[in-house]
Amino acid sequence: MEIERKFLTKEVPFSLADFPARKISQCYISMSPTIRLRQWDDRYILTVKGKGLLAKEEFELEITKEEYDHLLTKAESPAVEKVRYLVPLEDGLTAEVDVYEGKLTGLMTTEVEFPTLEEAEAYEPPYWFGKDVSFDHRYKNTSLSLHGIPEERE
Template identity: 45%
Template sequence: MENMEIERKFLVKKIPDNLDTYERIDMIQGYLNTDPVVRVRKENDDYVLTYKGSGLLSHSEYNLPLNKEAFEHLLKKCDGIIISKSRYKIPLKNNLTAELDIFKGDLDSLKLVEVEFDSVEEADNFTPPEWFGEDVTTDGRYHNSYISKYGLLKWRY
């Protein structure tokens, strides 16, 4: 399925209270390619192959369902770091949802939050809650595809 994804991404200043009361999705994902982005992901008991077009604030995205066997086969072919994280879906004002990602393993110091929007105008007019930190939407080092290839906060030369 194709859609246009419009999202902003932030560091996290403070983890919200009562995190265990929100919907949680445990994820494992790896990258078959990072330019263009081709990713496989396990979301609880669902499996997805994703192709993402270029762009930071907005980009096209195609999601195709996989079965467990296909996911496991493709995951073995992924390069770089296999990312493991828990995503919490936290309701915000104006029918928006914050997707808080708490990374695991070697990336456990990283916590990011994303919010998806229906339009670029809505994204531009968004005022983040107090618990959000720095806006890193346009900083490619915080994209999961970059992190899988280079790790945390390294510049490409």
């Protein structure tokens, strides 16, 4: 079960270069059900996600580059390119700050995964996280891949 909240981040009050990062490329071979292909470094991951916004079932399977390349030919969406910075938070949580590239340049989001739904709902984010977009379908990566950055950004 994946339980996470997502925020529209304008800027961070520190240098992201001080934190571990990975360049991620991902696309979708199905939107319903959600089947994602993701690559970073020499890792290739096939993910199947259930329905939901704050909490959803998720299954990940590491695949070979050859399997990835074959499945990539079936993509229904353009790739989402981003650099993900891993910023440690209190209580053992991690902020995943995504700085998007390509057609999504200018967009930055922060996600935090939680062990329980209760912890996710009770979480008080730092001010710099920005607007909570956990329930805004336009900021799901599936939507971003197809429609780009939503026009209404506060």
